[in-house]
Amino acid sequence: MRFLALIIVGGLIGGILRTRLPGIRLLPTVMLWLLLLTVFLMGTEVDLRLLGPDLILRAAALSVAVMLGSIACLLILHFLFRNYGKHRDRR
Amino acid sequence: MANIVIVGSLVAGLLFQYLSPGVAGVVSVAGTPVVTVLLVLVGVQLGVDLRWITQIHSHVRETILISVSAIIGSLAAAALFASVDPALTARETSLIASGLSFYSLSTVILERSGLHSLALLCFVTNLFREVLSLSAAPIIARLFGVLAPIAATASASDSGAPIIIRACGQDTTILCVSCAFVLSLCVPLLTSVLLAF
Numbered sequence: 405m406r407f408l409a410l411i412i413v414g415g416l417i418g419g420i421l422r423t424r425l426p427g428i429r430l431l432p433t434v435m436l437w438l439l440l441l442t443v444f445l446m447g448t449e450v451d452l453r454l455l456g457p458d459l460i461l462r463a464a465a466l467s468v469a470v471m472l473g474s475i476a477c478l479l480i481l482h483f484l485f486r487n488y489g490k491h492r493d494r495r
Numbered sequence: 496m497a498n499i500v501i502v503g504s505l506v507a508g509l510l511f512q513y514l515s516p517g518v519a520g521v522v523s524v525a526g527t528p529v530v531t532v533l534l535v536l537v538g539v540q541l542g543v544d545l546r547w548i549t550q551i552h553s554h555v556r557e558t559i560l561i562s563v564s565a566i567i568g569s570l571a572a573a574a575l576f577a578s579v580d581p582a583l584t585a586r587e588t589s590l591i592a593s594g595l596s597f598y599s600l601s602t603v604i605l606e607r608s609g610l611h612s613l614a615l616l617c618f619v620t621n622l623f624r625e626v627l628s629l630s631a632a633p634i635i636a637r638l639f640g641v642l643a644p645i646a647a648t649a650s651a652s653d654s655g656a657p658i659i660i661r662a663c664g665q666d667t668t669i670l671c672v673s674c675a676f677v678l679s680l681c682v683p684l685l686t687s688v689l690l691a692f
Binding site: 407408410411412413414415416417418419420421422428434435436437438439440441442443444445446447448449451452453455459462463464465466467468469470471472473474475476477478479481482483485 | 500501505506507509510511512513516519520522523525526529530531532533534535536537538539540541542543545549560561563564565567568569570571572573575578580582583588591592601603610615616619620621622623627628629630635639640642643646647649653654656658659661668670672676
């Protein structure tokens with residue numbers, strides 16, 4: 405909810421000020437640098453020494469499996485609904 | 496090139512934590528304010544360019560598709576994983592997967608239910624899911640399409656929106672937020688239902 409609120413606040417600022425916003429052209433560059441900093445800080449939050457190798461391996465394997473499962477399901481549903489749409493249009 | 500730099504930043508962060516945990520612990524506190532600024536800037540970008548409003552009707556359908564895929568796919572993959580790993584039951588892996596990257600909430604629910612070791616595995620798994628899916632977002636988008644990184648990241652697609660937008664384009668901003676909203680609401684519901692079994 406907090407993240408959503410932040411994006412809405414930003415949207416309001418952007419919507420009100422539009423092109424009058426100072427440094428609007430620099431926005432993508434600033435965002436890229438902040439993005440790299442975020443990813444770096446995300447890495448500093450994971451203390452690999454506190455976790456045993458067994459736990460790390462199991463967690464990594466399960467996270468990859470779950471991630472791929474979501475993608476596979478998305479592709480299957482996307483394929484099914486696209487075909488359903490085609491059949492419905494033909495009728 | 497940007498993909499390599501993003502993955503490089505993650506590896507640098509992990510190495511920094513590994514080599515000097517004390518300093519990294521202090522530095523990592525900056526994570527929240529940096530993400531806050533970044534998300535406000537994502538909003539500013541949306542506010543400046545209002546073309547996304549014309550596509551809002553297609554976003555509803557895609558939000559449902561992605562959210563359903565993230566839930567069913569995660570639970571199915573977790574159940575399959577249990578058949579490969581004899582140390583975990585299908586119920587346990589499904590409970591972990593029901594976190595949908597929302598590691599803070601799902602871990603607390605499991606911890607309060609007395610499942611301490613499972614809560615730790617849940618925390619690490621969902622944290623890994625978020626980190627891996629965000630750092631691999633450009634590759635996932637190239638291989639499986641622009642909706643796939645959102646399904647892979649699940650409920651963390653709002654905080655990770657800047658990374659996904661960079662990989663998939665400005666059009667995915669609304670989808671990132673709406674899917675994260677729907678999936679974040681589903682996490683406590685799913686975990687509670689699975690705990691009841």
